[in-house]
Structure formats: structure tokens, C-alpha cells
Amino acid sequence: MTGGGVTRLGRGATRMVFDLGGLTRFGAQVADSLRRRPLRLRRLADEMFTIGVLSLSIVLLSGLLVGLVLGLQGHTTLVRFGAEDTLGAVVGLVLIRELGPVLTALLVTGRAGSAVAAEIGAMVVTEQLDGLRMMSVDPIDFVVKPKALAMVLSMPLLSALFIVMGVFGGWLVGVVFVGGDPGLYLSSLESAVRFREDIGGSLLKAFVFGVLVALISTWRGFTCRPNAAGVSAATTATVVMSSVATLIFDYFITALWRF
Amino acid sequence: MEPSKIESSSGPAGVVSPVHIEVEGLRFNRGERPIFRDVSCGFLRDRINVILGGSGSGKTTLLRMLGCLLRPDSGAIRVDDDLDLTRLGSSEIKAYRRHVGMMFQGGALLDSMSVFDNAALPLREHSPLDEAEIAREIRHVFDSVGLDGVDDLLPAELSGGMKKRAALARALVTAPDILLCDEPFSGLDPATVRLVESLLVDVNERLGVTMVIASHHVASTFRMAGRIVLLVEGEALSGAPDAFRDHADPRVEEFFAGDLV
Numbered sequence: 023m024t025g026g027g028v029t030r031l032g033r034g035a036t037r038m039v040f041d042l043g044g045l046t047r048f049g050a051q052v053a054d055s056l057r058r059r060p061l062r063l064r065r066l067a068d069e070m071f072t073i074g075v076l077s078l079s080i081v082l083l084s085g086l087l088v089g090l091v092l093g094l095q096g097h098t099t100l101v102r103f104g105a106e107d108t109l110g111a112v113v114g115l116v117l118i119r120e121l122g123p124v125l126t127a128l129l130v131t132g133r134a135g136s137a138v139a140a141e142i143g144a145m146v147v148t149e150q151l152d153g154l155r156m157m158s159v160d161p162i163d164f165v166v167k168p169k170a171l172a173m174v175l176s177m178p179l180l181s182a183l184f185i186v187m188g189v190f191g192g193w194l195v196g197v198v199f200v201g202g203d204p205g206l207y208l209s210s211l212e213s214a215v216r217f218r219e220d221i222g223g224s225l226l227k228a229f230v231f232g233v234l235v236a237l238i239s240t241w242r243g244f245t246c247r248p249n250a251a252g253v254s255a256a257t258t259a260t261v262v263m264s265s266v267a268t269l270i271f272d273y274f275i276t277a278l279w280r281f
Numbered sequence: 282m283e284p285s286k287i288e289s290s291s292g293p294a295g296v297v298s299p300v301h302i303e304v305e306g307l308r309f310n311r312g313e314r315p316i317f318r319d320v321s322c323g324f325l326r327d328r329i330n331v332i333l334g335g336s337g338s339g340k341t342t343l344l345r346m347l348g349c350l351l352r353p354d355s356g357a358i359r360v361d362d363d364l365d366l367t368r369l370g371s372s373e374i375k376a377y378r379r380h381v382g383m384m385f386q387g388g389a390l391l392d393s394m395s396v397f398d399n400a401a402l403p404l405r406e407h408s409p410l411d412e413a414e415i416a417r418e419i420r421h422v423f424d425s426v427g428l429d430g431v432d433d434l435l436p437a438e439l440s441g442g443m444k445k446r447a448a449l450a451r452a453l454v455t456a457p458d459i460l461l462c463d464e465p466f467s468g469l470d471p472a473t474v475r476l477v478e479s480l481l482v483d484v485n486e487r488l489g490v491t492m493v494i495a496s497h498h499v500a501s502t503f504r505m506a507g508r509i510v511l512l513v514e515g516e517a518l519s520g521a522p523d524a525f526r527d528h529a530d531p532r533v534e535e536f537f538a539g540d541l542v
């Protein structure tokens with residue numbers, strides 16, 4: 023059965039190259055539409071609201087829970103080295119550099135990215151995009167641009183909220199539950215965080231992940247086969263592709279940004 | 282072919298061509314499967330042209346080609362004797378579509394926008410009209426298709442017949458020269474079929490627009506069509522309704538199977 027396996031691998035690889043080509047071309051079209059007027063700010067605001075509402079509660083809750091766990095794990099480990107005073111720095115840096123942007127991207131992918139793909143896919147099935155084309159309205163400009171832009175702009179905001187909730191969770195454990203020094207938690211965090219490397223890198227990651235999730239989800243919806251199975255395939259593919267792309271890009275940004 | 286007036290391809294053109302859209306030798310495959318082997322037919326100017334055919338015969342496919350949503354593998358679609366739709370670039374397609382309205386089978390109204398906003402969309406995008414003028418225009422079109430008090434509803438809140446009328450209204454606001462309708466009668470009860478039918482006839486008479494309607498509703502077709510194009514086995518048979526009544530072609534007989542009185 024190696025023959026079959028190799029064939030399948032080859033076919034998979036070919037499809038991936040085709041996919042990347044299609045995604046790149048789609049990305050270029052979206053970028054091009056950004057330069058076109060009108061900017062459709064009303065639709066952008068609506069989409070930001072939708073994505074925000076979809077993602078806010080899960081991002082806040084997850085941020086808090088991750089912060090609590092980080093606080094516990096950090097505390098038990100740091101106590102062994104007598105370094106529990108640095109808990110704030112550890113929790114904060116881990117959240118700012120890694121977990122904030124990455125987990126937010128994964129959560130937003132699952133919640134809003136899949137919804138965007140499904141919504142655009144449903145518009146393909148019900149011929150709404152063709153309807154726009156027949157009115158000489160470019161669906162990329164009218165439908166994709168506001169959704170993609172909203173996703174890109176929301177991601178850094180949601181990531182920042184995740185981090186704030188996480189730091190608060192760590193504080194709850196480190197200060198309230200185990201009775202550490204409240205001043206030390208915050209001051210160790212403050213002195214450890216550097217603006218360019220940490221905050222800048224964190225925002226850069228969130229922004230790049232936002233672009234990835236925005237492009238993948240809108241593209242998958244846009245190229246969805248015009249039936250129910252197509253919509254479900256587009257939704258699944260969005261989650262898988264966005265998650266993998268997020269993790270791959272996370273590695274490279276980390277390596278290149280020199281944390 | 283001799284005894285009947287049904288043409289397998291277009292006949293000789295007169296001095297002033299009554300044919301608005303001329304389709305010549307369309308060939309189209311979906312993967313390995315041929316959908317059109319050789320489709321040639323003409324659609325009459327300012328008349329109601331109905332495309333008939335069984336399910337899967339390619340009615341929607343042909344209509345989408347007339348709207349430039351799909352390109353045939355070969356063949357030509359000439360509008361006004363010169364513009365070949367199969368060769369247009371994307372900006373020419375945009376310009377052509379300004380003169381075309383399309384009513385999709387499911388309505389294709391944007392479900393995130395109200396019925397009013399849906400109908401107003403083409404005007405807001407392309408016309409210099411201000412909001413008050415647009416509102417007046419929409420009122421006028423809604424009146425003519427008999428839509429009342431649905432402005433603020435979402436498309437999902439409309440009944441099937443109302444959706445068809447809203448879709449018709451949206452296709453008409455830009456006063457197109459060509460109106461393409463995909464299955465305007467599907468999923469409607471007999472009374473609503475009559476209603477939509479009389480709407481289409483009325484619009485055709487008042488505005489003098491060339492209509493191409495894909496349908497499998499035989500009775501209404503014989504009441505309103507000026508020309509019928511029957512798609513069978515990847516080819517087109519076209520002619521006046523009367524030509525189909527005293528048909529000689531066994532393929533015609535098979536399709537109507539006693540539906541003709």
C-alpha cells in the first residue's frame with residue numbers, strides 16, 4: 023500500500039501548493055480592495071461588533087482561567103527556587119509573549135473565523151455573491167473587505183484583553199489565594215516587561231494572526247462548493263488551516279523578533 | 282425538421298434584427314460530462330423568452346452564461362449583434378451588467394440587510410441619487426410589484442412569493458434592458474404563480490424589457506412566451522409557442538408528454 027500512500031501524499035502536496043496560490047491571489051485581491059473607496063466604515067463597525075460579541079466572553083473567560091493556572095504552576099515552581107517574588111514577571115511575560123496572542127488567535131478562529139467562513143459559504147450557496155456580481159458590486163469589496171478588516175483590527179484588542187485577564191488571574195492566585203505581596207507581583211511584572219521586544223512583539227503577533235485568520239476564513243467561505251457539504255468543509259478547513267498557520271507563524275515571528 | 286417551424290439553430294436574420302441576444306454553438310462540459318453539446322438559439326428583443334427543459338437540462342447554466350457568471354467552453358453569445366459575452370474582460374462585464382437585472386431562484390437577497398436596503402443597494406452603489414430620491418424610486422418599484430409594508434423586514438421574514446417579488450424589484454430598480462429570471466414560479470402555489478406571471482407580463486409590457494425566463498412551468502409559458510427555447514440533450518430547439526403546439530420532433534413530444542392541449 024506504499025504506492026497508494028505516496029500517491030495520496032503527492033496529491034495532498036499538490037493541493038496544498040494550489041491552495042497557497044489561490045490564497046495568495048485572494049489576499050492580493052483583498053489588499054487591492056482596501057485601496058478602493060468607499061471604505062464601508064458602517065459595515066466595518068457592524069462586523070467588529072459581531073466578531074467582538076462572538077469572541078469577547080470566551081476570550082475573557084479563557085484569559086482568566088489560563089492566568090489562574092499559570093499562577094498556580096508558576097508559584098509551585100518558583101517557591102522551590104525561592105523566587106516566588108518574580109511570579110508577576112513570569113505570568114506576565116508568558117502571557118504577553120506567547121499565550122495571549124496565540125490562544126486568542128485559536129479561540130477567535132474557533133468562534134469567529136468558523137462563523138465568518140460559514141456565513142460567506144452560505145452566501146455562496148444562496149447565490150447572494152452572484153447576486154452582488156450581477157449588480158456590478160464586487161463581493162470582495164462589499165462582503166470580504168469589512169469582515170477581514172474587522173478580524174485584523176479585533177485580534178490585537180482581544181489579545182490585550184486576554185493578557186489583562188490572565189495577569190489578573192495570576193494575581194488572584196499569587197496574592198489572594200497564597201497570600202503573596204501585592205506590590206511585588208505588579209512591580210516584578212513592570213520591571214520585567216520591555217516595550218519593544220515584549221509589547222511590540224505581542225502586538226505584531228496578534229496582528230499577523232489576525233491577518234491569517236481573516237484571510238483564511240474569508241477565502242474558505244468565498245471558494246466554498248455551493249452546497250451544504252461545501253459549507254461544512256469550508257468551516258472545518260478554516261479552523262484547521264488557521265490554527266496550524268497561527269502556530270507556524272508563531273514560531274517564525276518568535277525566532278525572528280528575538281525574544 | 283421540415284414540417285415544423287421549430288428551429289434547431291437560428292434562422293436567417295431580417296433587416297432589423299428582432300433578436301436581442303444570439304447564442305451560437307455553445308459547448309460546455311462539467312468535468313467529463315457534457316452539459317451543452319451545441320446550443321444555438323435567439324432571444325427576442327422586448328419580448329418574454331422562456332427557456333424550458335427538464336431538471337438538470339442546463340436552464341440555470343444558460344442563464345448564468347447570459348449574465349457572464351459562467352463562460353462556455355466554446356461558442357458565442359452576441360448581444361445587439363456585436364458584444365460577444367464570451368470574450369469580455371472583467372471591466373466590460375461590469376459595464377454590461379449595468380444593463381442587466383437578474384432574479385435568482387432563491388431570490389439571492391442579502392440576508393443581513395432589510396428588504397428596502399436590498400433593493401436600494403444597486404442605486405446606492407452606482408447612481409448619483411440622494412437618499413430621498415432613492416426612497417422615492419424604491420417606493421415606485423415596490424408599488425409596481427405589489428410589495429407593501431415590508432421595507433424593514435429581513436428577507437428571511439418574507440414568504441416565498443414576497444421574496445420573488447422583492448427579488449424582482451431589486452432587479453428592476455436600475456431599469457435594465459435585459460431581465461434574467463431563474464425559475465420565478467418554483468415553490469409557489471397556483472394563485473401566486475398567476476400573480477407573479479401577471480407581474481412579469483405587466484413589467485414586460487410597460488417597460489419593454491427583454492426577458493429571459495428559465496422555467497419548467499408549461500402552462501404559464503404558453504400563456505406569456507413570445508419565444509420558447511427548449512433544452513434537450515445538450516441542444517436547443519427554439520420557436521414561437523405555436524410551433525411547439527404542432528410539433529413534429531419526438532423530443533418535444535417527450536418533454537411535454539401530453540401537457541399541451
Ligand SMILES: Nc1ncnc2c1ncn2[C@@H]1O[C@H](COP(=O)(O)OP(=O)(O)OP(=O)(O)O)[C@@H](O)[C@H]1O
Pocket residue numbers: 248311316334335336337338339340341342343497
Ligand atoms: N456547480 C456545479 N458543479 C458541477 N455540476 C453542476 C454545477 N451546477 C450544475 N451542474 C450540473 O449541470 C447540469 C445543469 O444544471 P442546471 O442547474 O443548469 O440545470 P437546470 O436545468 O437549471 O435544472 P433545474 O430545473 O433542476 O434547476 C446538471 O446536470 C447539474 O448536475
Ligand SMILES: [Mg+2]
Pocket residue numbers: 340341342463464495
Ligand atoms: Mg435551475
